[in-house]
Structures are given as C-alpha cells and as structure tokens.
Amino acid sequence: MADTRYPRDLHGYGRNPPDPRWPGGARVAVQFVVNFEEGGENNILHGDRASEAFLSDVLGAQPWPGKRHANIESMFEYGSRAGFWRLWRIFTERQLPTTVFGVATALKRSPQIVAAMKEAGWDIASHSLKWVEHKDMSEAEERAEIADAIRVHTEATGQRPLGWYTGRSSINTVKLVMEAGGFLYSCDSYADDLPYWIKGPAGPHLIIPYTLDTNDMRFVNAQGFGGYGGFSPSASCRPPCLVSRPRCNAIRRLSPP
Numbered sequence: 001m002a003d004t005r006y007p008r009d010l011h012g013y014g015r016n017p018p019d020p021r022w023p024g025g026a027r028v029a030v031q032f033v034v035n036f037e038e039g040g041e042n043n044i045l046h047g048d049r050a051s052e053a054f055l056s057d058v059l060g061a062q063p064w065p066g067k068r069h070a071n072i073e074s075m076f077e078y079g080s081r082a083g084f085w086r087l088w089r090i091f092t093e094r095q096l097p098t099t100v101f102g103v104a105t106a107l108k109r110s111p112q113i114v115a116a117m118k119e120a121g122w123d124i125a126s127h128s129l130k131w132v133e134h135k136d137m138s139e140a141e142e143r144a145e146i147a148d149a150i151r152v153h154t155e156a157t158g159q160r161p162l163g164w165y166t167g168r169s170s171i172n173t174v175k176l177v178m179e180a181g182g183f184l185y186s187c188d189s190y191a192d193d194l195p196y197w198i199k200g201p202a203g204p205h206l207i208i209p210y211t212l213d214t215n216d217m218r219f220v221n222a223q224g225f226g227g228y229g230g231f232s233p234s235a236s237c238r239p240p241c242l243v244s245r246p247r248c249n250a251i252r253r254l255s256p257p
C-alpha cells in the first residue's frame with residue numbers, strides 16, 4: 001500500500017493520460033521559450049559574492065570571490081547585445097508565439113529589449129529576481145526574493161508575471177510561488193509530458209513541465225551537444241516522437257549566455 005505521508009507524486013497520470021484536446025485537434029503543442037538572463041547573473045556589481053560560473057564557454061569556470069570576470073561578463077553581454085536580437089528576428093519573422101523566461105533584474109537593465117518583447121506580444125514569465133541558486137535560501141529569504149521578483153518584473157514590463165520558472169529552485173519554491181498568488185502557471189518541474197494540476201493554498205495550480213534535454217545549456221555541459229548538428233536533431237526530433245500520443249512538450253532555447 002502506498003505511503004500517504006510520502007510527499008512526492010511518483011504516479012501522475014499513470015497508464016491512461018487524458019486527451020488534452022489541443023486547439024484545432026492538434027496532436028502536439030510546442031512551447032518556445034527564450035530565456036533572458038543577461039545582467040541578472042552573479043556579479044559583484046550586483047551585490048553578489050563572486051563572479052558567475054554556472055553556464056559559460058569558459059571550461060571549468062569557477063566563481064571568483066570578490067572579483068569580476070571580464071570574459072564571462074562579455075559572454076553574457078553577447079546575449080543581450082546580439083543573441084537576443086537574432087532570436088527575436090527568427091521568432092517574429094515567423095510570427096511564432098513565444099514565452100520569455102525573464103530574470104527580473106535582467107529585464108530591468110534592458111528596457112529596449114523589454115519593449116521589443118512587448119511589441120511582439122510575447123508572454124513574459126518570471127525567471128526569478130536574479131539568475132542564482134535558491135537551494136540555500138531560508139524559506140523567509142526565498143519568499144522575499146519571489147516578492148521582489150514580482151515587483152521588479154512589474155516595474156520593468158508594466159505588467160505582473162503570470163508564469164514562473166526559477167530554474168535552480170529549492171524544495172520550497174513551488175509552494176512559495178503558489179502562496180505568492182496571481183500566477184496562471186509555473187514550470188519548476190520535469191515530471192511529465194502533459195501539464196498537470198497540483199493543489200495550492202488558493203485552489204488548483206497549473207504546472208507546465210520544463211525539460212532540459214532540448215535546452216541549449218547542453219552546448220557547455222558534459223553529454224551535451226557537440227555542435228548545431230547535435231542540437232537540431234534532438235530538438236526537431238521531439239514533436240514527431242510525441243505525435244504517437246497526444247501530449248504537450250516544449251522545445252526550449254536559452255538566449256546564449
């Protein structure tokens with residue numbers, strides 16, 4: 001018999017997932033996400049203790065306590081100076097509906113980019129206040145971080161975020177996002193193909209699972225993509241693989257850090 005006190009859901013929809021009834025009888029739904037993080041990464045200029053080291057083209061990068069890292073800084077700058085605009089042209093020329101996962105402090109530092117996102121009618125979801133780990137924050141610190149993210153996001157874009165994705169979340173993140181209220185969905189889960197509902201303090205909360213297997217962070221990770229030939233078959237393989245059953249999945253792309 002299943003232990004009802006065990007706090008994880010290992011079962012989900014199980015053997016018979018529901019028909020999500022996508023619009024127009026579509027067999028698959030694809031969500032395109034452009035992550036915007038540039039200017040939200042670790043940097044002593046932002047009050048952080050060390051330079052950024054999580055994802056970059058510097059092999060084996062380490063955080064440098066108390067120092068700026070000129071190379072890594074400029075790699076992030078590439079994203080907001082050139083990378084974002086290339087993705088913006090690709091998505092707007094094809095009129096593809098796009099979601100942004102925007103780090104609030106990054107959005108705040110690039111008003112011209114926020115204006116272009118709004119001009120294109122993109123859904124700007126929150127990617128937290130800063131591009132940092134949440135795992136070591138106390139519950140109270142993380143609650144304050146989420147409230148600040150909503151406030152700064154609203155100042156930067158003129159609207160509060162309706163979606164949320166932390167990325168490097170803590171075990172409390174989903175609960176705290178639901179408690180903050182006002183979100184239509186959040187994405188800090190990798191647990192399913194289909195969106196699913198969980199119980200929140202103010203009613204059901206929609207989880208749209210993320211995936212890292214088509215995230216371009218794999219260009220700098222072990223077991224990642226060796227080149228674009230590695231990335232595109234993996235990304236473009238997703239929809240056909242999923243068509244055999246009605247499911248939702250996502251092809252995610254980071255704006256290059």
Ligand SMILES: [Zn+2]
Nearest residue numbers: 035037127167
């Ligand atoms: Zn991210």
